[in-house]
Amino acid sequence: MSYGYTGKILRVDLTRATIQIETRDDAFYRLYPGGKAIAAYFLVRELPPHTEPFAPENRLMLANGLLTGAPFSTATRYTAAARSPLTRAYGESEAGGFWGPELRMAGWDAILITGRAESPVYLWIRDDHVEIRDARHLWGRDPLEVQETIRTAHNDPLIRVLQIGIAGENRVRYAALTNDLRHFNGRNGIGAVMGSKNLRAIAVRGTTRYLDRAYDPQPIAELGRALAQRVKVHPxxxxxxxxxxxxxxxxxxxxxxLPTRNFHQGAFEGIDALRWVEYEKHLLTARRSCYACAVRCKREVRLDGQVSAYGGPEYETLDSLGPNCGIGDLHALARANELCNRYLLDSISTGSTIAFAMECFEHGLIGLKETDGIELRFGNADAMLKMIEMIARRQGIGDLLAEGVRRAAETIGGDAREFAMHVKGQELPMHDPRGKVGIGIGYAISENGADHLTSAHDPTIANPDSITFKGGQPLGIEAVPSRELSERKVRNYYILENWTSAGKVLGLCFFGPAPRSFIQVDEVVGAVRAATGWDVTTQDILRIGERATNLARMFNAREGFSHKDDTLPNRLFQPLENGALAGAFISRPDFERALVELYRLKGWDAKGTPTREKLRELGIEWAADSSQ
Amino acid sequence: MHLHLAGHLAWYDAQKRAHLEIHLAEPTRLLTLLRQLGVPPEEIAIVVVNDAPVTLDARVCDTDRVELFPPVGGGSA
Structure with a gap:
C-alpha cells in the first residue's frame, strides 16, 4: 500500500498531442519522493544529452513535493524544471501559491511535457480528465485576462491557472511562470521553455483531499493546527x-x-524611502497567503489608486530594480514589479540585467544610439521601467538584454564581462556574499547558477544562543561567524544544503522549517512519517536532499559543467565601496580551498563530479552510467 | 530617545511596535535598557546609534536615535 503521494505522473507529448498516465511504486518514491528529486530523475534519465533548451525534445517538468497540499503551513511548493535556456545547465525554480496543491487534489504528483504544439494550446486537467485545448485566443494576452477567460470557459472560479506571459512567448531567457497571478517560478527561464512549446497555461481543478491519502492523517492535521497558533508567537x-x-x-x-549599483556598494543613500514603514504606509493593502499557510507573507499593494492583481514587490524585486539600479523611488518599484509580473519576467534577473546595462552605459560601452535615446544611467527610474517593456517585447536593446547578462556581455565586449554579475549565466540574487560567505559558496556550486536558496544564510546560524541557530542545531551544525570561510563553515553549508534541498523535494517553503523559521526539525520528519508510513529519521531526510542535488549535478556533468564553472564574479573578490562592510572582500585562496573541502565532504572528485561510490551510496549508481 | 526594533526584534515589544519613543532620565547602557524592554541580546546583530555602528556596551541618552537589527538580514563584520 502507498500513502502520501498519488503514484501517478502525467505524460504529455505536445507534438503528437498524446496524453499518457504513468504509475510508479513505493520503491521509486522512497528514492525520489517529489519536487526536485522527481524533476532531476526524469531530466537525467530521459532527456537526450545536449538537447537544445528550445528544442521540442527538451522536457518541461512540473513536480509536486511529497507533502505539497498537506494542510499545514508552507507545504505548498512545486518544482518547475527543464534544461535552462539561461544557463544551459539543469534548470529549476520552485513556487508556492495554490497550483501545486490543486494538482495533488486532482490526483497527480507530476507532469512531464515534451514536444511542441503546432499552435498555442493550454492543458486542462480536472481530476482524471486531461485535455489539450486551443489557446490561440490567449496568446499575447495579459495573465489576468487569460486566467479569467479559462475560468469562465470551464465555468469554475476555483480553477488554478499556471501560465507564462509575453516574456515566455518571446523566449526571454529569464521568463517566469505564475500561478494565481501572484506566485512565481521566477528563475532559470523555465517560462521560456514553456513558451517554446507553444504552451500558454496549465489549468487544474481537483476534488480529492491530501489527508485521505495520508498513512496517519491525525498528526498532519494536528501540525496544521499547532503551526496556525504558533505563527504569531514565534518571532x-x-x-x-x-x-x-x-x-x-x-x-x-x-x-x-544591500546590493547597490550592480554590487559596487553595500549601502544605499536613498534607503529611507524604501524602508518597511514607507511600504506599509504608501503601498500595502493586505497580507495574503499561499494554500493553507498561516504565515501570510505575501503582500498586496495599491498602484494608481487600485489594488494590483499581481501582488506586491518582494525584497529581491525591491533591491534588484531599486538600489542595485541606484533607484530609491518606491512607487516606480511597485510599478516595475507589476510590469515584471504581468509580462512574467524573473524580477531578479531583470533588475540585474538592467543594472549591468546601466554600468555599460555609464562606461560608454553602449550609448544613446543603442538605447534609442534613453539615458540609461544608475538612478533613472523612467529608463528602468522602459527597459522592462523593451526586454519583455524584445524591442531595440531589449532584444539583447533578454538574453541575460552573460550573452549580452559577450556581444558588447570589452569591460562588459566584468560588469556581468552572474554564475553559470544566471544573474546574482540580492545577497552580497562579501557579508555572508556561505551564500557565495551556494552561488558558486548551485547546479542552476547563482541561487540564494541553496542553504541557510550565514547570519541565522552565527550566534549559538539565537532562536534560528537553536532551531537548526538538531541537524548537527555549529555556530560560525557570517564572514568566516573555514572548514566548519563548509561543513555547515553541506548539512544545510542537504536540508534545504530536502525542502524542495518535500514541497516546503524556505520560510517554513528551522533554522529560518518556525517548523522544527522533528516536525518535518514527523510529517513525512505520518504522510507515508515510512520509518524515516533526520538523516534519511538529509539523504533525500543530497540525492536530488547529486542527480542535478550529474545532469550538469553530462553537459560539460565542472569545477571550472563553480566560481563567482571577480567583483566579489574586490572590496565593497561603502557601508558597514566597506573594504570587505572574499579571499580567493580561502574560497578555492573551501570548494575543495566541500567536494571532499560531498564525495565528489577534483572536477566536482560525484564519484561512482557516492552515487552507489545514494542508491543512484545508474546516474554514473547515464552520463557517459 | 527614538528606538527602532527592526525585523523580528519588534516581536519582543509587548505592543509589537517597531518604533518607540523612550524617555531616559540619564545616560543608560544599551544592555541594561534591553533587559528592561525584554529584547534578548542574542537576537541582535547590528547596533546603530545616530547612524554610527556601536556595541551593546554603548551608553545612550535621551536625544539619541538607536536602531537594532536582527541577524536574519545580515551579520556583523
Whole structure:
C-alpha cells in the first residue's frame, strides 16, 4: 500500500498531442519522493544529452513535493524544471501559491511535457480528465485576462491557472511562470521553455483531499493546527507575517550588504524611502497567503489608486530594480514589479540585467544610439521601467538584454564581462556574499547558477544562543561567524544544503522549517512519517536532499559543467565601496580551498563530479552510467 | 530617545511596535535598557546609534536615535 503521494505522473507529448498516465511504486518514491528529486530523475534519465533548451525534445517538468497540499503551513511548493535556456545547465525554480496543491487534489504528483504544439494550446486537467485545448485566443494576452477567460470557459472560479506571459512567448531567457497571478517560478527561464512549446497555461481543478491519502492523517492535521497558533508567537514567523520579505531592506542596508549599483556598494543613500514603514504606509493593502499557510507573507499593494492583481514587490524585486539600479523611488518599484509580473519576467534577473546595462552605459560601452535615446544611467527610474517593456517585447536593446547578462556581455565586449554579475549565466540574487560567505559558496556550486536558496544564510546560524541557530542545531551544525570561510563553515553549508534541498523535494517553503523559521526539525520528519508510513529519521531526510542535488549535478556533468564553472564574479573578490562592510572582500585562496573541502565532504572528485561510490551510496549508481 | 526594533526584534515589544519613543532620565547602557524592554541580546546583530555602528556596551541618552537589527538580514563584520 502507498500513502502520501498519488503514484501517478502525467505524460504529455505536445507534438503528437498524446496524453499518457504513468504509475510508479513505493520503491521509486522512497528514492525520489517529489519536487526536485522527481524533476532531476526524469531530466537525467530521459532527456537526450545536449538537447537544445528550445528544442521540442527538451522536457518541461512540473513536480509536486511529497507533502505539497498537506494542510499545514508552507507545504505548498512545486518544482518547475527543464534544461535552462539561461544557463544551459539543469534548470529549476520552485513556487508556492495554490497550483501545486490543486494538482495533488486532482490526483497527480507530476507532469512531464515534451514536444511542441503546432499552435498555442493550454492543458486542462480536472481530476482524471486531461485535455489539450486551443489557446490561440490567449496568446499575447495579459495573465489576468487569460486566467479569467479559462475560468469562465470551464465555468469554475476555483480553477488554478499556471501560465507564462509575453516574456515566455518571446523566449526571454529569464521568463517566469505564475500561478494565481501572484506566485512565481521566477528563475532559470523555465517560462521560456514553456513558451517554446507553444504552451500558454496549465489549468487544474481537483476534488480529492491530501489527508485521505495520508498513512496517519491525525498528526498532519494536528501540525496544521499547532503551526496556525504558533505563527504569531514565534518571532521569525511573526515577522514574515508582519512585514514579509520587504522588511529585509532595513537590516541588509545596515549590515552593509544591500546590493547597490550592480554590487559596487553595500549601502544605499536613498534607503529611507524604501524602508518597511514607507511600504506599509504608501503601498500595502493586505497580507495574503499561499494554500493553507498561516504565515501570510505575501503582500498586496495599491498602484494608481487600485489594488494590483499581481501582488506586491518582494525584497529581491525591491533591491534588484531599486538600489542595485541606484533607484530609491518606491512607487516606480511597485510599478516595475507589476510590469515584471504581468509580462512574467524573473524580477531578479531583470533588475540585474538592467543594472549591468546601466554600468555599460555609464562606461560608454553602449550609448544613446543603442538605447534609442534613453539615458540609461544608475538612478533613472523612467529608463528602468522602459527597459522592462523593451526586454519583455524584445524591442531595440531589449532584444539583447533578454538574453541575460552573460550573452549580452559577450556581444558588447570589452569591460562588459566584468560588469556581468552572474554564475553559470544566471544573474546574482540580492545577497552580497562579501557579508555572508556561505551564500557565495551556494552561488558558486548551485547546479542552476547563482541561487540564494541553496542553504541557510550565514547570519541565522552565527550566534549559538539565537532562536534560528537553536532551531537548526538538531541537524548537527555549529555556530560560525557570517564572514568566516573555514572548514566548519563548509561543513555547515553541506548539512544545510542537504536540508534545504530536502525542502524542495518535500514541497516546503524556505520560510517554513528551522533554522529560518518556525517548523522544527522533528516536525518535518514527523510529517513525512505520518504522510507515508515510512520509518524515516533526520538523516534519511538529509539523504533525500543530497540525492536530488547529486542527480542535478550529474545532469550538469553530462553537459560539460565542472569545477571550472563553480566560481563567482571577480567583483566579489574586490572590496565593497561603502557601508558597514566597506573594504570587505572574499579571499580567493580561502574560497578555492573551501570548494575543495566541500567536494571532499560531498564525495565528489577534483572536477566536482560525484564519484561512482557516492552515487552507489545514494542508491543512484545508474546516474554514473547515464552520463557517459 | 527614538528606538527602532527592526525585523523580528519588534516581536519582543509587548505592543509589537517597531518604533518607540523612550524617555531616559540619564545616560543608560544599551544592555541594561534591553533587559528592561525584554529584547534578548542574542537576537541582535547590528547596533546603530545616530547612524554610527556601536556595541551593546554603548551608553545612550535621551536625544539619541538607536536602531537594532536582527541577524536574519545580515551579520556583523
Amino acid at each position: 521569525q514567523s511573526w515577522d514574515l507575517q508582519d512585514k514579509g520579505t520587504p522588511g529585509l531592506m532595513d537590516s541588509l542596508n545596515a549590515a552593509g550588504i
